[in-house]
Amino acid sequence: ExxxxxFPSHSVIEKGQTVTLRCxxxxxxxxxxxxxxxxxxxxxxxxxxxxxxxxxESGMPNxxxxxxxxxxxxxxxxxxxxxLEDSGVYFCASSPLGPGSxxxxxxxxxxxxxxx
Amino acid sequence: xxxVGLHLPTLSVQEGDNSIINCAYSNSASDYFIWYKQExxxxxxxxxDIRSNMDKRQGQRVTVLLNKTVKHLSLQIAATQPGxxxxxxxxxxxxxxxxxxxxxxxxxxxxx
Numbered sequence: 163e164x165x166x167x168x169f170p171s172h173s174v175i176e177k178g179q180t181v182t183l184r185c186x187x188x189x190x191x192x193x194x195x196x197x198x199x200x201x202x203x204x205x206x207x208x209x210x211x212x213x214x215x216x217x218x219e220s221g222m223p224n225x226x227x228x229x230x231x232x233x234x235x236x237x238x239x240x241x242x243x244x245x246l247e248d249s250g251v252y253f254c255a256s257s258p259l260g261p262g263s264x265x266x267x268x269x270x271x272x273x274x275x276x277x278x
Numbered sequence: 279x280x281x282v283g284l285h286l287p288t289l290s291v292q293e294g295d296n297s298i299i300n301c302a303y304s305n306s307a308s309d310y311f312i313w314y315k316q317e318x319x320x321x322x323x324x325x326x327d328i329r330s331n332m333d334k335r336q337g338q339r340v341t342v343l344l345n346k347t348v349k350h351l352s353l354q355i356a357a358t359q360p361g362x363x364x365x366x367x368x369x370x371x372x373x374x375x376x377x378x379x380x381x382x383x384x385x386x387x388x389x390x
Contacts (some may be wrong), residue, residue: 166321193376195376195377197380202383203382204367204380204381204382204383205322205367205369205380205383206380207377207379207380210376210377217376218377253321253322255321257376266312266324266327267324267376267378268324269314269321269322269323270321271319271320271321272320272321
């Protein structure tokens with residue numbers, strides 16, 4: 163079974179440009195999460211989808227970040243325009259829906275973003 | 279505010295030694311705790327979890343201890359191997375939330 167896959171694995175862009183990160187969750191997982199780790203700090207929650215609906219987007223830093231999950235399958239996270247402080251690794255994770263079954267979430271390998 | 283943190287950012291051990299990674303949490307409502315391992319260039323991987331109604335849980339070479347009185351969590355790795363070198367994160371969840379909150383992480387370095 164394929165795990166959570168993310169694309170691109172690495173991206174270097176200039177300040178002011180746009181980057182779109184993609185996440186394909188594990189097949190059948192209705193929960194999808196985006197997290198970010200910046201400069202060796204903690205892994206911070208960005209937002210949570212249940213199917214195509216945003217369940218919690220309290221961690222989104224500002225309106226330069228836009229996440230979508232049309233159709234409830236894959237998700238994209240767009241940063242526009244990118245700033246230097248957006249550099250970091252963006253993790254996507256997924257888990258099945260249901261009582262207790264969301265306790266274990268499965269992470270992708272991350273999209274490593276560098277803004278120069 | 280509520281937070282999950284770690285006492286030691288870096289832990290160096292010799293191969294074969296036992297490792298203990300500590301984590302303090304402050305959210306008294308947390309009822310589920312998870313340890314993740316993140317190897318270089320990879321995403322966090324689930325290691326072991328524990329519910330708040332337990333104080334100890336064992337896995338293969340790993341043991342998690344939970345002390346709710348002092349809000350402390352630890353991960354013990356027996357006979358540490360070079361392949362155990364990674365950053366270890368503790369995370370907590372509360373109530374019916376699906377979303378774990380992560381601490382800063384501890385880098386474990388295992389010397390051959």
